[in-house]
Amino acid sequence: SLGYDMLLDLTGIDNYGEDPRWTLVYELYGTGHGCHLRLKTEVSEEKSELPTVTGVWRGADWHEREAYDMMGIRFRGHPDLRRILMWDGYPYFPLRKDFPLAGKPTDLPDVAFTKPAPLEGGPFVTIAGGKDSIAREPRVRVPEN
Known part of the structure; x- marks a missing residue:
């Protein structure tokens, strides 16, 4: 209703060791007035879930899938919340700060x-x-x- 009709970016920040653990940053743009708006929200590690914004901005679809795939943040009501970069069944979230820099062992060829x-x-x-x-x-x- 404020004219911010475009979601430019959704970024997840891992505040490992702090509560709440996650900060999500939504970068919005209004094509009618040319202004930007940055919204931040925080999510606890226990909850790790937010409502989806795909009903407001369709472009949030892949942004939310990436945040889920890389950090494990779930989006309640998302139309297709599944991994987008990692393979199905991969049990870890690579952009979390507690993920080892050398990666996790797998059975895939090195x-x-x-x-x-x-x-x-x-x-x-x-x-x-x-x-x-x-x-x-x-x-x-x-x-x-």
Whole structure:
């Protein structure tokens, strides 16, 4: 009703160790008057849920999905709240401050630590189920000093 008809951005901030844990920042724009408005709201870790704003701004759809996928903040009433970047069944939220910088172990191939080896026939998709990169593709592993 104030003429802010466009949601430009939705940002989640993890205030790890504080209560409330989450701060969400909505950046709004009014195309009729050319003004910006920044709204902030806080959510506790126990609740980790807000009502969706997709009924007001359709563009909030993917913003809310990303906030859910990366930080675990749920949006009650969202039409399609599912992961957008991580795969289905991934149990963690990578943009939380308590997520380890080195990541979490997975059963997926560790292709980030391989180097191109065209004369040695690779790199290709490595052997599934190996304990580590060396077990999956020892020919292209860069030795650590």
